[in-house]
Amino acid sequence: MKFEKVAVVGAGEMGHGIAEVFALAGLPVSLIDVKQDILDRAKSRIADSLKHMASRGRIKPEQVDQVLSRISTYTSIEEGARGADLAIEAVPERIDVKSQVLKGLEATLSPDAVIGTNTSSILISELSQFLSRKNRFLGTHFFNPPVVMKLVEVVKGPETSDATVDAVVELMKSIGKVPVRVKDSVGFIVNRIEGPELLYFCLLVDRGLAKPSEVDAFFRSQGLPMGPYELMDYVGLDVVQELLKYYAAKLSKDYGKCRTIGDLVSKGYLGMKVGRGFYEWEGGKAKIDLSRQTDKVGLLDVMLLEVNEAVKLLEEGVASPDDIETAVKLGLNRPFGPITVAKTLTSSEAREKLEAMSKDFDCEVFAPARSIRDGRLREAIEGRLQPAQPKPESTQPQAPQPAPISGGTAYGDYKNLRVAKVGDRVLRIALNRPKLNLMNVELLEELGAVLDKVKGDPEVFVVLITGEGGTFSAGADLSAYVADVVQFSEFSRVGERTFRKIVELPKITVAEIKGYALGGGLELALSCDIRLATPDATLGFPEVTLGILPGWGGTQRLPRLIGMSRAMELILTGRRISGKEAHEIGLVASLLGQDPDGEALKYAESLATNSAPIAARFAKMLVNKASEVPEDVGLEMESTAFGILFGTQDMKEGVSALLQKRKPNFRGK
Ligand SMILES: NC(=O)c1ccc[n+]([C@@H]2O[C@H](COP(=O)([O-])OP(=O)(O)OC[C@H]3O[C@@H](n4cnc5c(N)ncnc54)[C@H](O)[C@@H]3O)[C@@H](O)[C@H]2O)c1
Incomplete structure (x- = not known):
């Protein structure tokens, strides 16, 4: 042709x-x-x-x-x-x-x-x-x-x-x-993906949850040239109304629920072209009071609606993941599309949030797509959906789950952490937030407080850091920090300070990775001395694909651990790797089996028994300094530390135990 x-x-x-x-x-x-x-x-x-x-x-x-x-x-x-x-x-x-x-x-x-x-x-x-x-x-x-x-x-x-x-x-x-x-399908890609968002913004004003100017002020503060209501005025409220009617007829009755737009259109307030819509317009500009922003809207909510609609398009075979991503990026002038966003989410967090939105707004359009409900978000966005859908999660046979670690002596009461002295001289810190242990400022501050407390505790030799609920941590809580720029930088600083405390802690630190260790989660693991992981754990730095970067030490600590070349590849592509691959490339020291919690605790206890704490503290400091100071300086520091250890009771105990063929009983003295 x-x-x-x-x-x-x-x-x-x-x-x-x-x-x-x-x-x-x-x-x-x-x-x-x-x-x-x-x-x-x-x-x-x-x-x-x-x-x-x-x-x-x-x-x-x-x-x-x-x-x-x-x-x-x-x-x-x-x-x-x-x-x-x-x-x-x-x-x-x-x-x-x-x-x-x-x-x-x-x-x-x-x-x-x-x-x-x-x-x-x-x-x-x-x-x-x-x-x-x-x-x-x-x-x-x-x-x-x-x-x-x-x-x-x-x-x-x-x-x-x-x-x-x-x-x-x-x-x-x-x-x-x-x-x-x-x-061929209603709205093709770009207009279809925008549909639920449009409905969401309409319902937001209908229900008086936020004022258009407050929502637009929020979106402008996020760098968008126009907020959603300003854009609707610009396009024409009659055009928006037609679109909503069309979607109500073709996609879902929910689109017929919007009232405010119909009211404005019936009064002849059609937007910019007539000088009045949501706003009054003069000289091609809307008169908007941008002094107040809403805190009722999160970018993540809007992105989730796009992810959800993108998954529906994939289920319907409308387009490939790559074409959806390209279409949204180019059609809506975005730095990334819904497929990139979806890579940072798990089915359960997407499902939880969408179900809540669907319930709050009484809207079927916001309900999670079938693949998200069935825990198959990843398969969907990787283009691996099969025509035959699996049975719902609840009827799937579940693998037996090992019992969570219980007991031990509580080490303070925290909202986002479970902290207990368990086993012999081991402090176990488990992140404990409902959504895959996403870290917020509060969690980081609590973690910092625990580290300050344990720093001078002579009874603790090893700190084991892990997560409750079968996962380590899927990263920073984006929904919290995208709320505003000042919070964003403070969040970044709190993370850096807290993770530095782990690096400098005069105790051996061990990360037990299971489920997800993504973004900030992986950075937390990187700041520990030793990482253990289950073979099927998922590790990665998706930040660059979101327009940010691994900011809590990820760009510095990863190359030191696995070399520049591999670190570049993982950071620049956002590729996720399994615990097995992480072990093969030296990111993870040892793999865990069927009972990760039990095995990690055993590992930590064995360290606490076999490694003399003062020697371990100096050795850890020297290893950390190895890549920072010239070799002759490092060797000098090594000799000095060696000299200091000579006078310790633990050195005498270690040598005696060796000669007497028994286990040492180190005291950290
Ligand atoms: N405007 C947009 O942003 C946009 C974006 C993408 C797609 N579209 C689609 O593109 C199409 C055109 O939209 P538009 O915004 O350019 O409309 P428009 O009203 O600006 O232009 C339509 C033109 O078609 C002419 N026309 C009408 N009947 C005709 C006939 N029988 N023979 C020849 N010409 C005739 C009109 O005189 C007019 O010049 C529509 O299907 C619209 O949905 C529009």
Whole structure:
């Protein structure tokens, strides 16, 4: 299939831009509309845009006229579309208008020519009924403005041939666009992913939970150029209302629940175009009081809604994970899309939060997608969903779980930690938060307080750090720290201070890793002297894929442990590794078996018995300094420490025990 001449029908907002894109790529274009003055206006908009590009050095000045000369204008399809290999309709979003144009194209074009529609919401299957060349008809959904936006959703209707899709995808690439392949479905990718968010913001104001200005102030503070309500005003509340009606008819009745927008539209407050919507507008700017921000909205909530909808698209086979990620990034100008966000989540945390949102708002749209409910989020985002779905979690046979460590003597009362002296001279600190032990400031401060207390405790030789609930820690509690920038930096500092306390603790520290050790969780483990892990534990630094970095010592401690090359790879890709692989690359000292808690405790007790505490304290300090000081300085420090140990009772005890072939009884003296 070769595309050497293109026809664009409709020279409005989108059509003139689409014509410009093809002409810029060197193709002759026929631009068709109902009236010549519309076409003249379109051409003059194209000329302005080309001149702007030339002034910015993006094209050469002589190209302005060359590109313009490739665009011919027509007021009739019969004349304009004749001889085109590809025709794209960009006429208003009304079936009656589109059907008439499609029939005109069908009659004019050669049977081999391909027809594309720029529809944003009508199904390809609904439009293909007006054509007999159903195999050569597809969606070519450009984003506004087409010259700037790289994304094109290439939508395959039920009867579109693979060859047609392949050829159009290649064409889009050749003209500098980034095409994504989409199966015919309501909203395609980008508009569909935005649906639940739109509903969420509508319901938020309906229920008086937050004021539009407070929500917009929050989103502006997060670096967004516009908040959601300002954006709705900008797009037009009548357009938003139409979209909600369409989704209510096609996706869920929940979309029909929004009241405020309907009220505003009925009063004629349609947004920017009439000077009033959620806000009053003057000179193209909304008058918003940004002095107060809401604390009722979290970025994570909004991202979760996107993740949930993305998973539904994957379940429906609408697009691949990569194409969903690309579409959201390019279509919504985001640094990352829902698939990246989903990589930082577990099914259970996503499910828990979505169930709560669904309940709070009485909205089925927010309820977790089937794969999230079934604990298969990872499979979904890795494109590994099988058609046959597993039984719900509750009916799955559960592997026998070893009993949690109990007993010991409580070592203070903490909200986010369980701390007890267990076994012989071992202090066990277990992170204990409901959601995979995500760390917040409160937890870090409690951990710091425990470390301060145990520092001078002569009865404790080894500190074992682990997590309750089958997991170590899935990282920092993002929902807490994205709330504001000041908190964010303070959170970072508290983490650094606390983890430094672990590194400098004059006791042996051991991390017992099971479940997840991600981001801050892995940094906590890295600040311990020894790491033990179950083979199926998941370790990784997803930070860079979220636009942040491993900030609690991850970038410094990981290369020292496993070398620059491997550390770079893990940090820059965000790749997760198993406990088994972590052991193979030396990140983990030893693997745990079926009863990780019991085995880790045994390991810690054995250290507490066999390693003399003062010797261990100096040895730990020297090993930590090894990569920081020149070798001769390190050796000097080693000799000095060696000298100090000579006078200790523990050294005498260690040597005597060896000679008497018995276990030593070190006292830390
Ligand atoms: N505007 C956007 O941001 C946007 C983004 C993506 C997709 N879309 C879709 O693109 C399509 C066009 O939207 P738009 O915003 O460019 O609309 P528009 O109203 O700006 O332009 C439509 C043009 O089609 C012309 N037209 C109407 N009937 C015609 C006919 N029978 N023959 C030839 N021309 C005719 C009109 O005169 C007008 O110039 C719609 O399907 C819309 O959903 C719009």
